Amino acid sequence: MMRRISARDSDALHSIAEFHGDIPFRIGCRMLADPIEAEDIAQEALLRLWRYADRWVEGGPGIAAWLSRVAMNLCLDRLRKTRRNSDEDVPELADGAPLADAAIESDEVKQAVIDCIQSLPDRQRASIILTYYEQLSNGRAADSLKMNIKAFESMLYRARSALKGCVEGKNVVSADVERIHP
Missing domain, CATH: 1.10.1740.10 (RNA polymerase sigma factor, region 2, helix turn helix motif)
Known part of the structure; x- marks a missing residue:
């Protein structure tokens, strides 16, 4: 092609x-x-x-x-x-369309996750999107961001921790949060 x-x-x-x-x-x-x-x-x-x-x-x-x-x-x-x-x-950005993963069931959790993803620093947001939404392997996601794998995994860990803390801070049910932070 x-x-x-x-x-x-x-x-x-x-x-x-x-x-x-x-x-x-x-x-x-x-x-x-x-x-x-x-x-x-x-x-x-x-x-x-x-x-x-x-x-x-x-x-x-x-x-x-x-x-x-x-x-x-x-x-x-x-x-x-x-x-x-x-x-x-x-x-604040208005959510025009549902952008969260279909596995996140409640509207409250969806909105909390969207808001929290948008609040992450750009490269941390990119690591979450490439890994969880685009389903790239850590190696491919690291390549996309021109990073070595160890630095990417460290950034992804920080992004997931920040995302979990943000969503928990919005008083979302903890069982739902566990689905975001495996």
Whole structure:
């Protein structure tokens, strides 16, 4: 497929977009909590795939992993840019759509988890999203964030602890919290 895309076969790109286009969109939704911004992230990730297809190296981690990495980097860049451009406190984000994992059953727990994930530092939020929502292995998630595995696992541990403490602080039933913090 990547050979076809590098030869500027738009049907091949369309096939990739159909099959993998939801990956950067999901990452964008969870990182930015804004489906419109997430759509921009997804389009930019696919545009980069088209633009840089001639640089593709076969035998690498694959298109899905590449799109995950690009989407995560685009989200982190967008978050950094937003912080640089604003002196104001970040307003509370309204949840426009359910973004929490389907296994979290109650609306109260869903909202608490969403709020708490959004309150994590960017890279900790990224570690939670890549590991639990995108279901990447720790090795792949570490690669996506350009970290070694030990540093990633340490950051993931801190993120889970912070997430658990935040959700417990919202007085959510402890059995529900245990599902978030295995």
